[in-house]
Amino acid sequence: MAPPLRLGVNIDHVATIRNARGGDHPDPVRAAQIVAACGGDGITAHLREDRRHIRDDDLQRIQHATNLPLNLEMAATEEMLAIALAHNPHAACIVPEKREERTTEGGLDAAGQHNHLQPIVTQLKEAGIRVSLFIEAKEQQLDAALQLGVPVVEFHTGEYAHAHLDNQQERLAAELKRIADMAALAAKNGIEPHAGHGLTYENVQPIAAIPQLAELNIGHYLIGEAIFEGLEPAVLKMRELMDLAR
Numbered sequence: 001m002a003p004p005l006r007l008g009v010n011i012d013h014v015a016t017i018r019n020a021r022g023g024d025h026p027d028p029v030r031a032a033q034i035v036a037a038c039g040g041d042g043i044t045a046h047l048r049e050d051r052r053h054i055r056d057d058d059l060q061r062i063q064h065a066t067n068l069p070l071n072l073e074m075a076a077t078e079e080m081l082a083i084a085l086a087h088n089p090h091a092a093c094i095v096p097e098k099r100e101e102r103t104t105e106g107g108l109d110a111a112g113q114h115n116h117l118q119p120i121v122t123q124l125k126e127a128g129i130r131v132s133l134f135i136e137a138k139e140q141q142l143d144a145a146l147q148l149g150v151p152v153v154e155f156h157t158g159e160y161a162h163a164h165l166d167n168q169q170e171r172l173a174a175e176l177k178r179i180a181d182m183a184a185l186a187a188k189n190g191i192e193p194h195a196g197h198g199l200t201y202e203n204v205q206p207i208a209a210i211p212q213l214a215e216l217n218i219g220h221y222l223i224g225e226a227i228f229e230g231l232e233p234a235v236l237k238m239r240e241l242m243d244l245a246r
């Protein structure tokens with residue numbers, strides 16, 4: 001039987017709006033509290049190197065404000081490692097980062113960066129943090145994740161989301177199959193597969209139906225919908241769509 005599918009809500013873009021005016025409003029902590037109150041399973045926050053949305057002080061405030069597990073998305077740098085070790089989040093997801101990118105454009109090259117990643121993964125694991133790697137759903141990357149000994153991978157669904165937006169059915173089917181095949185392979189090898197990036201009400205269900213997936217992390221679209229319908233209804237609707245697909 002498929003494990004229950006958790007919904008991690010990424011609250012980065014509440015902070016994007018806050019930072020547009022430099023003050024305290026809207027506060028991502030309040031968003032985290034709403035997510036906790038309406039049945040979200042976790043909070044995801046990406047402390048970017050350029051601090052364009054979540055800032056250092058947000059992490060501790062989020063951790064204190066709710067009992068939900070925090071999944072800290074972080075670049076594989078010494079600075080981020082030190083921050084993760086100081087905050088001790090439930091989970092840390094290592095993501096690729098380019099300062100000039102508009103958003104995370106692809107998965108981490110775990111295969112090409114083994115030697116750089118291994119000490120970071122080891123130190124996070126030794127601190128009791130559940131480590132995941134944000135990778136493309138490709139066998140070479142999954143093999144690298146296995147070699148690095150991480151318990152979790154998160155498959156980047158950005159290409160799938162783009163194929164959906166472009167209404168390219170063949171590409172969409174191929175992307176979906178790639179994610180489904182790699183989720184099955186990950187689970188077979190004892191790695192818990194997650195997925196996320198670019199998921200919306202319209203494209204979430206085929207991904208949510210992949211039985212091995214244990215968690216989806218969704219942010220930008222939910223925060224956008226929250227502007228129109230409120231955060232709680234948006235989270236509840238996403239949750240319902242995921243459950244229906246399961």
Ligand SMILES: CC(=O)[C@@H](O)[C@H](O)COP(=O)(O)O
Pocket residue numbers: 010012046048073095102103104134196197219220
């Ligand atoms: C890794 C990832 O997908 C998230 O960090 C998410 O996209 C929100 O952050 P950005 O919009 O800054 O990429």
Ligand SMILES: NCC(=O)COP(=O)(O)O
Pocket residue numbers: 010044154195196197198199217218219220221
């Ligand atoms: N890891 C993906 C994530 O946290 C949310 O991505 P998005 O929904 O903001 O694109």
